[in-house]
Amino acid sequence: MIFLTNFFNWITNFKGELAALSAAFLWAIASLVYSRLGRQIPPLELNLFKGIIAIAFLVFTLLLQGQLLPEINPTALTLLLLSGVLGIGLGDTAYFAAINCLGARRTLILETLAPPLTAVLALVFLQEQLTAAAWCGILLTILGVVWVVTERVPNSTAESKHLTMRGISWGLLAAVAQATGAVLSRTALIQSSISPLWSTLVRLGAGVLVLLLWKLLGQRQVNGWLKPLQSWRIVGVIAITAFFSTYLGIWLQQISLKFAPAGIAQTLSSTSPLFVLPLAVWMGDVVSFRAILGVLVALGGVAVLFSLR
Template sequence: MELINFRGEIAALGAAFLWAVSTLMFGRLGKQLVPLLLNFVKGSMALGFILLTLLWRTQSAPELPLFSVLFLLLSGVIGIGLGDTAYFAALNHLGPRRVLLMEALAPPMSALLALLFLQERLPAIAWVGITLSVGGVAWVITERVPDVHPQGENLPRGVTLGLLAALGQAVGAVLSRAALADTAVDPLWSTLLRLGAGLVCMLALLRARPQAGGGWPALRSPLLLGGVAIAAFLGTYLAIWLQQTALKYSPTGIAQSLTATSPLFILPMALLLGERISARAVLGALVAIAGVWLLL
């Protein structure tokens, strides 16, 4: 089998890895910047990276049907402007591992929405694969010690924000799939449109909530600014480009299910940091890998 036949699935796994790395970074950065401002700054940096790449590749703007442009813009508003902001807010309440667990709800949401609105039907074996991969992720995450110990109203607030983040990911993915499925547009251009729309949404929210922009002075720190730049490059620029590639070349349910395996990549990171990995964590990883195999 040629790898080109699975470029969508490979791109999804690449995005999953980068999201795992960047989530750990954003978890630390979120302690110094409020979620909306952090989302806006990392999105602005990622937009700059994309523009530089397009200039380097000397690609002209594609001709897209109006409905595709509208779907991509709406996808950016919901998935990046609102969904990512909810994700960063949930990160402050629940910690990286619990938030990644909540994101595991995005694939079944995406598959259901794609079934309802795109008539995108998956064979039974693909649904089994989705169930195994998501179940394996949940098995791994729930066994690990949480990064934070929410108390009182923080836990329900964090869970609500996590659900909104997962729903934003699902809706954004379905809209992107609807816009890209029958077009020849480069995924980088679609990423540019989504990020641009998301930034306009965030800018409007920042103007409506001036207190959310009170963290600007913290960005004078070169160390903090450099950390945001690295996380934006990995988790937004590269990861969203790969996600758009996955959504273009593979069905929505499969693309979202594979990107939901990002918590599994934390296991080798934990080993490198000297943590012990339990038998349950290994078993959960094997179950999720079995699900990936079925999807492929």
């Protein structure tokens, strides 16, 4: 009984950090699916479709829970809307575009800029002080992730041909947009009583609305960009992936930003490459000693972040 009590207390104390790691795990699985879907669906359409499906799941969940409209001040609402526009509308679209240009590995290297940038922005705008140990934990985690994703893999010459300035620009834009979106969301969550579920819906709604306007202005014939949805198989894959990566993933991200400092939450949310390795082994790929060593370094950084509480 004492063990169970201590265990539940530990989960309660670290619910922000655990939520961030859970989101990273879901995004790792989703990245494998999105890398294949990206060959058939352009980045903007893919981001739009998964956002609409996730909104449907969120609305259904809120109806089941009977949650009424939350009381939220206009400032917090504006911050969440901006967070959705930047982090989801712009950031995720830029991320998918970078994957198409650079491949998953190089895009993930650029994504490692998001956690330290988030921590710096939170320090400047939220006065969210991190200890020297916390910065060391963030640095170790990022180094471990970079070590994993920069490993040379066989037959990767085709991927290197897509290393263009356009892809690098998309990757940098994605990192900046996601870091800014995370800090805006963190600000709204700590300055209001809105639940992470409602904040997820607000952010997604804002992001999807911007994407929809963006697409309608660029291509007014709806039939053209709805063509991929004529395949029920593709619709099913998008729906299942959106449920786990967007609906659950962003909900968990909002929980992490609610209960953990922005820099730590963003760092732990960026550990998806570490979860990809066991999936790669399960799929029959060979994982090198260097990759395993990179995981151990990153896990050391995660352990440091957990030890600070």
